Amino acid sequence: xxxxxxxxxxxxxxxxxxGVSLDVAEGEIVALIxxxxxxxxxxxxxxxxxxxxxAGEVRLDGRDLLGLPAHRIVGRGVVQVPEGRLIFAGLTxxxxxxxxxxxxxxxxxxxxxxxxxxxxxxxxxxxxxxxGSNLSGGxxxxxxxxxxxxxxxxxxxxxxxxxxxxxxAAREVFGLIAKLRDSGVTILLVEQNVRQALAVADRGxxxxxxxxxxxxxxxxxxxxxxxxKSYLGIRREEVA
Amino acid sequence: xxxxxxxxxxxxxxxxxxxxxxxxxTLIFGVMRRLNLSYxxxxxxxxxxxxxxxxxxxxxxxxxAAATVVGAVLVGIYVERLCFWAIRQGAAVASMVSSxxxxxxxxxVVTIAFPDRTYPFPPLTRTEPMDFGPFFFKVENLIMFACAxxxxxxxxLLLYRTRFGLRIRAVAENPDAARYMGINIxxxxxxxxxxxxxxGGIAGxxxxxxxxxxxxxxxxxxxxxxxxxxxxxxxxxxxxxxxGGLLLGVVEAQNIWYLGTEYRDLCAYALLFVFLxxxxxxxxxxxxxxxxxxxxxRV
Numbered sequence: 001x002x003x004x005x006x007x008x009x010x011x012x013x014x015x016x017x018x019g020v021s022l023d024v025a026e027g028e029i030v031a032l033i034x035x036x037x038x039x040x041x042x043x044x045x046x047x048x049x050x051x052x053x054x055a056g057e058v059r060l061d062g063r064d065l066l067g068l069p070a071h072r073i074v075g076r077g078v079v080q081v082p083e084g085r086l087i088f089a090g091l092t093x094x095x096x097x098x099x100x101x102x103x104x105x106x107x108x109x110x111x112x113x114x115x116x117x118x119x120x121x122x123x124x125x126x127x128x129x130x131x132g133s134n135l136s137g138g139x140x141x142x143x144x145x146x147x148x149x150x151x152x153x154x155x156x157x158x159x160x161x162x163x164x165x166x167x168x169a170a171r172e173v174f175g176l177i178a179k180l181r182d183s184g185v186t187i188l189l190v191e192q193n194v195r196q197a198l199a200v201a202d203r204g205x206x207x208x209x210x211x212x213x214x215x216x217x218x219x220x221x222x223x224x225x226x227x228x229k230s231y232l233g234i235r236r237e238e239v240a
Numbered sequence: 241x242x243x244x245x246x247x248x249x250x251x252x253x254x255x256x257x258x259x260x261x262x263x264x265x266t267l268i269f270g271v272m273r274r275l276n277l278s279y280x281x282x283x284x285x286x287x288x289x290x291x292x293x294x295x296x297x298x299x300x301x302x303x304x305a306a307a308t309v310v311g312a313v314l315v316g317i318y319v320e321r322l323c324f325w326a327i328r329q330g331a332a333v334a335s336m337v338s339s340x341x342x343x344x345x346x347x348x349v350v351t352i353a354f355p356d357r358t359y360p361f362p363p364l365t366r367t368e369p370m371d372f373g374p375f376f377f378k379v380e381n382l383i384m385f386a387c388a389x390x391x392x393x394x395x396x397l398l399l400y401r402t403r404f405g406l407r408i409r410a411v412a413e414n415p416d417a418a419r420y421m422g423i424n425i426x427x428x429x430x431x432x433x434x435x436x437x438x439x440g441g442i443a444g445x446x447x448x449x450x451x452x453x454x455x456x457x458x459x460x461x462x463x464x465x466x467x468x469x470x471x472x473x474x475x476x477x478x479x480x481x482x483x484g485g486l487l488l489g490v491v492e493a494q495n496i497w498y499l500g501t502e503y504r505d506l507c508a509y510a511l512l513f514v515f516l517x518x519x520x521x522x523x524x525x526x527x528x529x530x531x532x533x534x535x536x537x538r539v
Contacts (some may be wrong), residue, residue: 028404028539050419050420069421070419070422070426071419071422071425074420074421074422075422079422082420086414086416086417086420087417087419088409088410088413088414090409090413091406091409091412091413098403098406098409098423099406099421099423102406102407103421103422103423104422112393147421151422214501
């Protein structure tokens with residue numbers, strides 16, 4: 001469904017991505033793993049058009065995405081839930097949702113989509129008139145996910161959905177991602193929580209210094225030497 | 241006491257025109273976080289288009305009003321393309337400086353095209369003032385006040401009842417987040433700018449029709465009054481712009497009565513100075529430090 005070929009991204013003289021290629025098939029969850037600054041967010045932002053790529057190709061169902069402005073890419077069905085959630089604190093929960101729905105649907109469908117998403121996030125139903133600033137971190141992440149889903153995306157890009165959340169809230173987020181997988185949503189997932197990301201993903205790519213250094217089946221990656229040494233080992237100590 | 245109350249009434253009417261100017265200003269600032277110093281001059285140019293229609297075709301009030309608004313919007317779009325869209329990647333101060341340069345350009349254009357400087361403008365109405373007990377009201381003041389109230393309500397409905405308004409509020413709060421939501425920021429900004437110019441055009445028409453004449457200096461005057469009223473209320477806040485405009489109007493009206501017309505502008509600057517020292521964020525706004533704190537608290 002999504003094909004990324006030889007993607008290069010630079011910020012001034014700093015090269016963030018060097019020839020990144022990856023694929024996401026329909027209905028699949030693919031995890032993008034790597035240390036801070038490895039280029040995970042750059043990859044996502046280049047796919048969603050928020051950052052301009054210097055070179056490469058990005059195709060969705062065979063159609064070119066690269067070079068389109070960000071709002072047109074959302075229109076094509078690629079929706080990113082950005083790192084840090086970026087909830088509109090001054091807008092109500094309902095306004096946050098309607099804003100995201102308006103990008104993809106006309107008025108009649110908007111109400112149905114709102115209902116559909118609220119069934120998925122019953123917690124938000126009681127808080128529709130609350131301002132975004134009154135939500136806890138976990139609730140804000142749920143709103144961010146709901147905002148991404150309300151546009152009925154073909155491909156959902158999740159950038160660090162569990163970052164900064166309490167363990168209970170993080171578990172809830174991963175539970176939801178598993179639920180989304182079962183309902184057939186296609187997801188590209190960036191996560192610093194490598195173990196949980198690979199537990200929920202079908203396949204994974206490991207980024208280092210702006211390059212893909214490893215890829216494969218999620219279960220295999222979990223046992224891979226490089227990963228155990230570089231990421232999982234540290235994780236284990238942190239958890240303990 | 242009766243004088244004081246009468247001055248308050250007059251001040252509110254005068255202030256309603258300041259409020260309209262400030263609303264246009266604050267709408268642009270709220271959406272772009274950039275100051276448009278050319279706001280007044282683009283309204284001034286619109287008013288000269290109105291004068292042209294009046295002098296050439298002997299047109300009535302409505303046609304002159306329409307010409308003024310259309311002129312202000314077209315010049316506003318010219319300013320937006322040049323000073324904001326073209327350098328949207330650049331620093332905010334670059335937009336402010338270029339809007340100052342365009343201001344000078346617009347004044348030059350008007351001075352060359354209209355060499356007599358002062359031109360007649362058709363008045364709103366020639367009706368006698370109306371008495372209400374000990375107070376009296378000029379009809380054109382009442383019309384101006386009514387228009388200001390109607391426009392403010394209309395803008396409120398636009399911002400809080402339509403999809404376009406929701407997009408404006410989203411872009412004003414956080415353009416980065418808005419981009420992820422699939423919002424075409426350039427389009428929203430452009431349309432918000434055009435709306436602000438139209439509001440400015442209507443305000444300009446009402447004010448100039450009261451004066452009965454237009455000079456190129458109106459641009460400077462409109463930018464100053466709008467800017468001061470906006471800063472009193474808090475930059476980017478629409479309720480602030482309304483209250484700031486009304487406060488400025490009332491203070492000026494009291495001043496004109498008790499101290500004399502020559503102190504009118506001086507007291508406006510004094511009022512701004514007092515606010516900048518004691519309440520730099522204005523009545524409704526946040527100072528930059530507060531804004532940053534809020535941004536950090538953002539979940």
